[in-house]
Amino acid sequence: xxxxxxxxxxxxxxxxxxxxxxxxxxxxxxxxxxxxxxxxxxxxxxxxxxxxxxxxxxxxxxxxxxxxxxxxxxxxxxxxxxxxxxxxxxxxxxxxxxxxxxxxxxxxxxxxxxxxxxxxxxxx
Numbered sequence: 001x002x003x004x005x006x007x008x009x010x011x012x013x014x015x016x017x018x019x020x021x022x023x024x025x026x027x028x029x030x031x032x033x034x035x036x037x038x039x040x041x042x043x044x045x046x047x048x049x050x051x052x053x054x055x056x057x058x059x060x061x062x063x064x065x066x067x068x069x070x071x072x073x074x075x076x077x078x079x080x081x082x083x084x085x086x087x088x089x090x091x092x093x094x095x096x097x098x099x100x101x102x103x104x105x106x107x108x109x110x111x112x113x114x115x116x117x118x119x120x121x122x123x124x
Contacts, residue, residue: 002026002113004096009118012086016122020081022096022115030074033104035111036081038092038120045095049081050104059106064090086122093117 008020020036035050049070050059058070067086072079079096097111104110 002029002032002098002100004098004113004115006094006096006115006118009094009120011121011123014086014088014122014124016086017082017084018086018120020083020094020096020118020120022079022081024077024079024096024098026077029077029098031102033099033102034070034072034079035097035099035104035106036070036079037095037097037108037111038090039095039117040089040092043092045108047106047108048094050106051079052104053102057103059104061106083120086120088122088124090120091122092120094120 003025005023036048037045039045051070055072069082095117096115098113100112
């Protein structure tokens with residue numbers, strides 16, 4: 001069992017930055033792929049970024065490429081999402097997710113554990 005706790009959300013002006021953190025419990029964190037999803041009001045939860053077990057491979061949805069960076073620190077059991085040049089359309093609840101396998105995908109079904117989410121609001 002893996003428990004995930006997100007932090008770092010908040011209110012920021014367009015063009016600003018935030019860094020989300022996701023702390024994971026469990027000794028097997030370093031063996032698992034991790035991802036970030038987001039869900040805006042009235043919309044489905046969508047993939048944002050993913051990272052494999054070692055951090056050597058990362059994946060992004062097109063709308064955040066060049067602005068967001070996913071990374072992980074296996075010694076701290078933590079995955080991060082650095083978000084720069086934020087836009088109002090990035091406003092959503094952001095969820096951390098864990099895949100009980102070394103690699104990740106871009107579908108919700110690819111992930112086994114989920115955090116409770118953290119709100120990110122970008123004002124124009």
